Amino acid sequence: MHDYATRVVFRYMLLFVLLYGVYVVMHGHISPGGGFSGGMIIGLGLLLYILIFGQLWNMSFRRMILDSAIIFVGIGGILEVLKFIIPHEHGPIGVPGTLFSVGIISVSNFGIGILVASTILGVYYMISEEE
């Protein structure tokens, strides 16, 4: 995309898109949303950023992004299955209704969010490399 307007607009929009995605992932246990939808928002924001600015980067940097996406898929999967590793019936439980003390559900939501976002980025990069 060689458009100047999209570049200028999205330079300021990216922060809010990512902030909203992180908000949806973080509030997965006290409001509608969760790892899948929040990870999708984060992944699509990063994907739009790469679509607009990606032509300016060289090939080794793009390949590094793909490799880090694969690594983050693994990290997200490990965070998501952490519930089965911790030997407790329901995992650690925090105070209900508060943001930062809910325990294993929040961790699993973060893992799912990382996994979904990196999957979108990885699939896009893998397909767009064949040029």
Add this chain to the structure above:
Amino acid sequence: MVYIFLAVIVVILTLFLRFFLGVDPRTLVTLYLLGLIIFLFSFTVAEMPTFGSVDNPTFNEVPRRYLEQGLQETGAVNIVSSVIIDYRAFDTMGEATVLFVAIAAVIATLRSH
């Protein structure tokens, strides 16, 4: 009584279509099979339990346990999140596995040449 009435109507309709309008018998059979399928599907949908009713067979002790004990057992206010990630976390692990296998298959296919 209603079924006898319906049968008489069907027989009269068949005779009318066959001998007055000259419809092909094969077309007639197809038409009646289609009508039978539509009738059966509508009957099945009409006999289904209404959405959100208390008398539903799915409203047993399992959703009651989720709604009443979910907050104390999982600590999450969002019941959907507590079901997805805590009670049915094994299913969510399967979904994560599906995502991982998808990206692994794409990479293995496209990077091989």
